[in-house]
Amino acid sequence: MILPSVLKYLNRFRSWRELKTASRDPLLLFTIVLILSSLVIFILYPLLSVVITSFKTGPGAPFTLSIFKEVISSAYLRLAFMNSIMMGLLTAVLGSFVGFIFAYALSRTDIPFKKFFHIIAIIPVVSPPFIGALSIIMLFGNNGLITYSLFKIMNYPIYGIRGLLLAQVITFFPIAYITLRGVIDSISPTLEDAALDLGGSRWKVFKKVTLPLTIPGIASAMLVLFIETLADFGNPLILAGSQFPVLSVQAYLQITGMYDLPKGSALAILLLVPSITAYFLQKYWVSRKQYVTITGKPTTSALKSVSPAAKWVLFSVCLFIAGVILLIYITILWGSFAKVWGYDNNLTLAHFKYVYEVGFKAVLDTLTIAGISTPVAGILGMVIAFLVIRKKFPGRYFMEFTSMLSFAVPGTVIGIGYILAFNKPPILLTGTLLILLLNFIFRYIPVGIQSGIAILRQVDPSIEEAAIDLGADSRKTFFKITLPLMVPAFFSGLIFSFVRAMTAISAVIFLVSSRWNLMTVQIMSQTESGRLGAAAAYSVILVVLILLAILLIRSILVFRYGKFGGTMLKI
Amino acid sequence: MGVKLVNITKIFSDPAHPEKKVHAVNNANIEVADGEFVTFLGPSGCGKTTTLRIISGFENPTEGEVWISGKMVNDQPPNRRDTSMVFQSYAIFPHLSVGQNIGFGLELKERPKKEIKQEVEKIMKVMDLKDLVNRRPDQLSGGQQQRVALARAIINRPGVLLFDEPLSNLDAKLRDQMRLEIRRIQQTFGITSIYVTHDQSEAMTVSDRIVVMNEGNIMQTGTPFEIYSRPANNFVADFIGRVNFFEGTAVLSDKEGIEVRFAGGAVKKIASSSGEIMDGGPVLVTVRPESLRLYHSQERKGFIDGKISKSVYLGPVVEYEIDTGSGKPVLAVTHNPVEEGFFKLGEKVTADFNPVSAHVLA
Numbered sequence: 057m058i059l060p061s062v063l064k065y066l067n068r069f070r071s072w073r074e075l076k077t078a079s080r081d082p083l084l085l086f087t088i089v090l091i092l093s094s095l096v097i098f099i100l101y102p103l104l105s106v107v108i109t110s111f112k113t114g115p116g117a118p119f120t121l122s123i124f125k126e127v128i129s130s131a132y133l134r135l136a137f138m139n140s141i142m143m144g145l146l147t148a149v150l151g152s153f154v155g156f157i158f159a160y161a162l163s164r165t166d167i168p169f170k171k172f173f174h175i176i177a178i179i180p181v182v183s184p185p186f187i188g189a190l191s192i193i194m195l196f197g198n199n200g201l202i203t204y205s206l207f208k209i210m211n212y213p214i215y216g217i218r219g220l221l222l223a224q225v226i227t228f229f230p231i232a233y234i235t236l237r238g239v240i241d242s243i244s245p246t247l248e249d250a251a252l253d254l255g256g257s258r259w260k261v262f263k264k265v266t267l268p269l270t271i272p273g274i275a276s277a278m279l280v281l282f283i284e285t286l287a288d289f290g291n292p293l294i295l296a297g298s299q300f301p302v303l304s305v306q307a308y309l310q311i312t313g314m315y316d317l318p319k320g321s322a323l324a325i326l327l328l329v330p331s332i333t334a335y336f337l338q339k340y341w342v343s344r345k346q347y348v349t350i351t352g353k354p355t356t357s358a359l360k361s362v363s364p365a366a367k368w369v370l371f372s373v374c375l376f377i378a379g380v381i382l383l384i385y386i387t388i389l390w391g392s393f394a395k396v397w398g399y400d401n402n403l404t405l406a407h408f409k410y411v412y413e414v415g416f417k418a419v420l421d422t423l424t425i426a427g428i429s430t431p432v433a434g435i436l437g438m439v440i441a442f443l444v445i446r447k448k449f450p451g452r453y454f455m456e457f458t459s460m461l462s463f464a465v466p467g468t469v470i471g472i473g474y475i476l477a478f479n480k481p482p483i484l485l486t487g488t489l490l491i492l493l494l495n496f497i498f499r500y501i502p503v504g505i506q507s508g509i510a511i512l513r514q515v516d517p518s519i520e521e522a523a524i525d526l527g528a529d530s531r532k533t534f535f536k537i538t539l540p541l542m543v544p545a546f547f548s549g550l551i552f553s554f555v556r557a558m559t560a561i562s563a564v565i566f567l568v569s570s571r572w573n574l575m576t577v578q579i580m581s582q583t584e585s586g587r588l589g590a591a592a593a594y595s596v597i598l599v600v601l602i603l604l605a606i607l608l609i610r611s612i613l614v615f616r617y618g619k620f621g622g623t624m625l626k627i
Numbered sequence: 628m629g630v631k632l633v634n635i636t637k638i639f640s641d642p643a644h645p646e647k648k649v650h651a652v653n654n655a656n657i658e659v660a661d662g663e664f665v666t667f668l669g670p671s672g673c674g675k676t677t678t679l680r681i682i683s684g685f686e687n688p689t690e691g692e693v694w695i696s697g698k699m700v701n702d703q704p705p706n707r708r709d710t711s712m713v714f715q716s717y718a719i720f721p722h723l724s725v726g727q728n729i730g731f732g733l734e735l736k737e738r739p740k741k742e743i744k745q746e747v748e749k750i751m752k753v754m755d756l757k758d759l760v761n762r763r764p765d766q767l768s769g770g771q772q773q774r775v776a777l778a779r780a781i782i783n784r785p786g787v788l789l790f791d792e793p794l795s796n797l798d799a800k801l802r803d804q805m806r807l808e809i810r811r812i813q814q815t816f817g818i819t820s821i822y823v824t825h826d827q828s829e830a831m832t833v834s835d836r837i838v839v840m841n842e843g844n845i846m847q848t849g850t851p852f853e854i855y856s857r858p859a860n861n862f863v864a865d866f867i868g869r870v871n872f873f874e875g876t877a878v879l880s881d882k883e884g885i886e887v888r889f890a891g892g893a894v895k896k897i898a899s900s901s902g903e904i905m906d907g908g909p910v911l912v913t914v915r916p917e918s919l920r921l922y923h924s925q926e927r928k929g930f931i932d933g934k935i936s937k938s939v940y941l942g943p944v945v946e947y948e949i950d951t952g953s954g955k956p957v958l959a960v961t962h963n964p965v966e967e968g969f970f971k972l973g974e975k976v977t978a979d980f981n982p983v984s985a986h987v988l989a
Contacts, residue, residue: 081704521685522718524706526732526783540722 084447084530091440092451095458097483098498102473103465106328109476110321123322136301137326140286143217143302144330147224147285148278154225154377155232155277156270161370163240164266165362168371176378179385181230182606183599184559184576186290188223190583190591191384193294194391199398201387215297223291226381228284232277239273240266258363272342279338283331287466289562290576294583303327304468304562311472311566321476324469335464391592407593415590418573419597425489425574426557429496434550436497437504438542442534444505445512446520456505463502467562470499475566487569495563500553507545515541547613551606558602629819630659630682630787635691637677637843651677652688653843659787659821664813666822666830668854669840670866675823676791678840682821683789684708696786711780712789715796717772719764725775726751726760732783746782753812754778770801777809781816788813790822794829806832827867831855839863855915857986859901864913864988871919871957873912877904877987885987887912890953893930897982902989911988916958918984921947921970922977929977931957935970945969949976 111119127133158177162170180188196203196214203212243266251261292302303323311320362370392408394401411419443449444456462470474495478485485491519541523533539546561576568577575598582591637652652674659665667675680686682693684705693700700708711732720728727734729750730743738746751757754774764772773793780788793809794802810833813820824830830837831851839846839854839862846866847859858864861872875887884898887910897912904910922929936956937948945964948956959978961967970976 516716516718518714518716518718519720521705522712522714522779523720523731524685524704525683525710525712526779527706527735529704529706532735537720 081530084449087439088443088447088449088451088455091436091443092455094498095455098494099458099461102470102477103328103461105476106321106324106469106473109318110325113318123318124325127319127322127326132301133306133323136303136306136323139217139296139300140303140327141330143220143224143292144282144286146221147228148282150221150225151229151281151285152232152236152274152277154229154373155234156236156274157370157373158229158233158377159236159240160266161367161374163237164245165367165370167367167374173374173378176381177230177233179230179381180227181234182555182602183385184290184561184579184595185227185288186223186294186561186576186579186583187388187595187599188226188384189219189291189294190579190588190595191387191391192219192223193583194387194397194588194592195383201398215295216300220292220295220300223295224285224288226384227288227291228281229377231284232281235277235280236270236273239270243269258366275342276338279334279342282334283338283464283466286327286331286334287468287562289466289468289565290580293580304466307468307472308565311475317472317476320472324466324472327466328469331466332464339460388592388595391588392596394589397588397592407589408597410590411593411597415575415578415594418575418578418594419601421572422558422575422598423601425492425496425572426554429493429500429557430550430554432493433497433500433553434504434546437501437549437553438508438539438546439534440501441505441508441512441542442538445509446517446538459505460502462499467499467560467564468566470495471563471566474563486567487571489572491567492564492572492574495567496553496557496560499560499563500556503552503556504546504549507549508542511542511545512538544613547609551609554605554609555602558598558605629661629663629694629696630657630821631692631694632657632678632682633692633694635678635681635688635693637674637681637686638689650843652681655691655840655843655845657838657845657848659819662817662819664810664820664822664833664835666824666834666837667840668824668827668830668837668867669846671825672842673840674843675825675840679712679789679791679821679823682787683710683712709786710789711783711785711787712791713776713780713793715792717776717793717796719767719772719775719779721764723764724760725756725762725764725767728764728775729778729782731779736783750778750782753815769797770805773797773805774808777812781812781818784816784818786819788818788820790820790824792824793822794824794826802829809833839866841866856984857899857901858913858988860988861911864986869916869958871914871916873914875910875912877906877908877910879906880904884982885910887987889930891931895982895985897985897987899985900987900989904987904989908989913986913988914980915984916946916960917944917962918980919957919959919978920980921949921959921961922979923970924975924977927977929979931978933957933976933978935972935974935976938970938972940964947976949978 110123111121113120113122158173161167162173167173192214193200195201196212196219200212200214203214247265247269248261251265252258256264287304289304289308292300292305293308296302296305303326307320307323307327310316310323390401391397393403393405395404395406440455440459444452474491475486477483478491485494515538520533520537523537524530528536559576560574561580564574565577565580568574575594579591579594579598582588582594632655635652635655635657636650639649639651640647655674655678657665657678667678669675677686681688682695684700684703688701695709720731723731726744726747730747733743733746747760751760754777756771756774756778759767759771759775764775767775773796776793790809794805797805806829809822813833822830822833831854834851836848836850837854838848841862847854847863849857849859854863855867858867858870864870864872873889875889878886878888878894880886880900884896885900885904886894886896888894889912895912900910920929924932931949931951933949933951933956935947936950937946939946944960944962947959947961947970949959950956957978961970
């Protein structure tokens with residue numbers, strides 16, 4: 057008598073009803089529970105470990121604010137905090153500005169070499185983020201090609217804010233470009249035509265119509281750039297120098313140099329707070345303000361909203377930026393073949409031989425780790441996107457929130473979290489392949505989730521309902537209907553997370569060991585010990601491997617889905 | 628293979644305001660007999676699609692029971708229910724060919740490949756889809772997509788076929804044609820069918836019976852004739868087609884009908900009525916525009932007098948609005964205007980109706 061009335065009472069709660077619905081499909085319930093618990097263990101638990109450690113002087117000690125007091129009372133660490141924030145703001149503004157110029161010029165004018173500019177702007181996205189730093193040292197450092205060989209300047213002060221800012225802008229402006237390109241492309245040119253038609257001058261039209269419509273996009277790009285720059289570890293480690301400390305590097309040095317886990321954790325928290333704040337601003341405020349201006353029939357751009365003079369100014373800026381990027385990559389390529397950079401620039405294969413003989417294991421390790429973690433992260437991302445968009449179950453918002461969180465959490469924080477969380481039983485993973493794999497998988501699922509969610513929002517839910525209606529259970533529906541429809545999103549997510557896995561440094565630098573090492577970590581240590589040639593050779597191999605992988609994934613797509621690949625998305 | 632809904636209620640809560648509850652379906656009781664074609668008809672938001680999704684299993688009722696062929700199926704997920712749905716958007720799998728789409732259900736049942744192929748061919752012939760087996764869905768016209776969706780549902784020989792506004796994406800001519808086609812195929816296979824639409828002429832064309840819904844409540848259940856000519860209440864009378872309401876008083880009711888005295892003083896005896904009518908109480912009399920006869924004023928004195936205030940020529944008929952000076956204009960329709968002649972704008976007319984075509988509402 058009691059049980060039925062209890063059940064009836066529980067029926068009033070939505071989450072209970074959803075749980076009941078989900079439990080009719082045991083596989084679905086199992087998947088949900090499995091994913092939720094992994095998110096807790098591999099994303100929340102490490103973060104919590106960092107928080108707890110930063111409030112304790114040692115394991116078992118009572119909670120205290122003394123570590124934060126210590127950090128704040130240190131003028132050097134205060135400076136690191138200010139520097140990080142300043143660097144983030146400067147890169148956000150400058151990077152978005154350059155990105156906007158590229159996006160606007162490529163979307164709204166008919167300048168020559170558009171395709172070339174587009175590729176140039178994408179290259180920094182598919183290469184290790186610290187290639188810029190390495191190259192800048194080779195160009196402007198002590199034996200720098202420009203400073204020393206060209207102008208005979210000794211000890212040009214490239215270390216510090218100047219060099220770092222240049223490296224950050226070059227590294228991160230492509231993200232702003234990609235974001236803003238999407239935004240500007242989606243502004244219907246008829247709006248500009250209408251404004252011109254109403255008698256506005258070109259400049260007025262830009263100022264009153266085009267620019268206001270892109271403001272949310274610009275704000276979004278700036279926040280993303282702020283987050284990325286704040287979290288960046290490779291560029292500042294090489295270029296910042298001791299006069300210009302930044303948080304990510306200081307947190308790393310506290311832990312690996314001083315073995316001061318509490319202080320390192322406290323610095324990580326200082327790094328985490330502004331990142332998370334910017335992330336929430338971006339996700340819940342700015343992204344809601346995006347305009348939708350294309351409705352109904354697509355309109356072709358007539359490209360008349362820019363005057364010829366403005367066009368050539370834009371072209372010159374693009375050409376200059378493209379020149380700088382090319383210079384950076386040519387320098388790396390040349391450096392990998394030069395005997396002793398700056399002194400003896402004759403060509404040699406010695407650096408590649410060195411990499412092959414001494415460090416080839418790092419190459420294989422990197423490929424193994426990226427090769428395993430990328431598809432796992434890709435599938436997991438698709439499954440989470442599917443569950444979040446299509447299924448109702450208690451914990452759905454928690455699942456989306458947690459899995460997207462690693463976008464906002466700087467790698468340094470995650471890396472520290474992993475060594476804190478998994479260096480003792482019950483989960484003892486430090487030094488293993490597994491810890492690297494888990495770190496990559498849970499760091500790069502957001503990419504897959506985002507593209508998965510985007511594509512699922514386009515797929516009519518009744519397509520999946522039709523499959524269920526015809527007798528398919530949730531597993532069959534997912535594998536026979538949903539996944540094939542998500543293939544393009546899956547592969548573009550795959551490419552992106554592969555690139556990120558190959559080029560990651562900030563988190564994994566805490567997790568590598570003698571048994572499992574990574575190319576990025578090798579590049580860093582070669583650079584630090586002054587073997588620029590070897591670092592350049594590693595970088596070249598890394599970029600070539602990434603390009604080969606992208607080619608491979610693309611040709612699989614064309615081979616497997618070529619005929620219908622394009623038509624898949626239309627309905 | 629009938630369907631029975633017992634006291635079905637569905638309450639949605641607005642995610643933004645959890646305290647705000649919407650009664651999408653309110654205590655609905657519907658029975659659909661084996662082989663019957665029943666349509667849920669109502670304006671958007673009336674709960675018709677929600678009711679259909681409760682039958683298919685895509686929504687769970689907050690309260691009440693769903694019975695399909697004598698079994699309570701509340702706890703069966705949609706994939707185990709003996710129902711097949713034709714979706715409004717067709718929901719054709721874009722990555723599968725026409726043949727693969729149609730054979731999908733049989734493939735899930737792991738029938739032998741050869742048998743599936745035969746079945747698919749057979750149904751495609753019936754559905755007039757020959758030679759399209761290997762086409763991609765995006766190479767099909769709207770009408771063909773519609774047929775594929777129908778074929779995909781029917782090939783499984785479901786106990787119940789469900790239609791969710793299946794024709795709303797087709798152009799007017801094709802819609803008329805597909806209505807008859809759907810009715811023909813339903814009759815051929817004798818499948819119990821439930822059809823959702825907001826289009827009353829569609830409902831009249833295909834259905835054995837119509838369930839008129841509004842704001843989650845069932846307003847009337849009946850044959851197309853009953854729904855149109857003998858509406859149960861104001862809402863049904865007004866929603867189905869166009870109607871004139873005339874106010875009056877029930878003078879005397881007996882076996883043959885009700886004597887109604889109208890506001891203008893005229894008295895008519897009307898046989899058909901709905902609801903509890905009390906002698907001496909106020910009533911509404913519904914008269915369809917096509918049941919009103921129009922006369923030039925000088926010809927005869929009629930039930931109402933007025934001036935033509937609007938006239939719309941539609942070819943086979945002319946629609947008139949008559950201003951009687953009492954607020955709402957009276958609607959009238961005349962047929963075959965070429966022979967019967969026109970009434971001019973502003974012309975004084977009288978109108979009358981035969982009591983057989985009128986209906987009294989309490």
